[in-house]
Amino acid sequence: MDNNFDTTLLRWASILMLTGGITFWIGAFIPPYKQWMTSDIKEYLTIINGNRRNWFLIHTPMLLGVILTAFALPLFSKAVLFSSTGTMYSTLASNVFLFGAVFLVLNFAFRLTVTLWAANRLSETGELETWFKTWMDWSNLIFAVYMVLAYLSSAFFGLALRDISFVPGWAIWFCIIYGFCGSIGCIIRFPLFAPPLMIHLPFIVTGIVLILKIRS
Numbered sequence: 532m533d534n535n536f537d538t539t540l541l542r543w544a545s546i547l548m549l550t551g552g553i554t555f556w557i558g559a560f561i562p563p564y565k566q567w568m569t570s571d572i573k574e575y576l577t578i579i580n581g582n583r584r585n586w587f588l589i590h591t592p593m594l595l596g597v598i599l600t601a602f603a604l605p606l607f608s609k610a611v612l613f614s615s616t617g618t619m620y621s622t623l624a625s626n627v628f629l630f631g632a633v634f635l636v637l638n639f640a641f642r643l644t645v646t647l648w649a650a651n652r653l654s655e656t657g658e659l660e661t662w663f664k665t666w667m668d669w670s671n672l673i674f675a676v677y678m679v680l681a682y683l684s685s686a687f688f689g690l691a692l693r694d695i696s697f698v699p700g701w702a703i704w705f706c707i708i709y710g711f712c713g714s715i716g717c718i719i720r721f722p723l724f725a726p727p728l729m730i731h732l733p734f735i736v737t738g739i740v741l742i743l744k745i746r747s
Contacts, residue, residue, distance in 0.1 A: 536695065540610035542745050547603035549738030552731035555596025559728040561589045572667065573659055580650035590639050593727075600734055601625075601632050604688065617694035624687035631680030638674040641666070674727075678717045681730045686710025692737070702740045706733040 562585065566578040579586050604625035613621055649663045689706025692698045710733065716724030723729070 535612040537610045538745060540606055541741065544603045544607035544610050545738045545741035545745070547599050547606065547738075548734045549742065551596045551599030551601075551603060552735035552738065553596075554592045554599060555731050556728050556735075558589050558592035558594075558596065559726070561585055561592075572664060573653060576646070576650040576653045576659070579646060580654045583647065583650075586647065587643065590643060594636070594639055596731065597632050597635055600731065601629050603734070603738075604628055604684070607688075608691075611691075611695060613691065613694045617691050620687045621691035624684045624691055627680050627687060628684035631677040631684065634673045634677040634680070638670050638677065641670040641673075645670075675717060678724075678727060678730065679714045681727075682710050682713030682717060682724070684710070685713065685730065685733045688737070689733070697744050698737075698740060702737055706737060709733050 563578055563582050566575050569575050569578070604621075608618070608621040608625055611617070611621070645663075645666060649660055653659055686707050687710070689703050689708075689710060692703045692706060713724045713730065715721075
């Protein structure tokens, strides 16, 4: 095993990466699910209004998962003595993900305030506020920006992993290819990369690989 890394920091970065991904997935699998599939805004708001507690339960672990990952990436940067190129990619991975996370927070803030207000209003009056669709479109655009940046972060993370000799090649290329394909896939709306939980897959896989390799 190489001696160009801090074992403790790298272990914690790996644990946070793995925990962040799993935590996000937990939130993504909390029911109901139909609100993610319908294109009918009234149906979307009706489902949310009937499941207000779960609406908060969905977003809390998802937000926590993103925060944990945002902490894991700079910790990973500090744990390894990278080459100049590796340092650049590692820094890009953490900064791009953190910048993207800001857009996610804005989107979640909209969902947990304006969306809930509109859902309650629809329930009371039976009318959909005319401005809501416009603001919802802006919110969705903000979320798409987060998705593209988060996938790019995964690709940069994979490029930085090349400086750690004990990381298997398949894990490195998985992060790189998956990240770049994911960012393009979001732009062209390819279904495989549409669920936000897919962003965390390379971080989960790499977290497991690093933990196992550090222990060996």
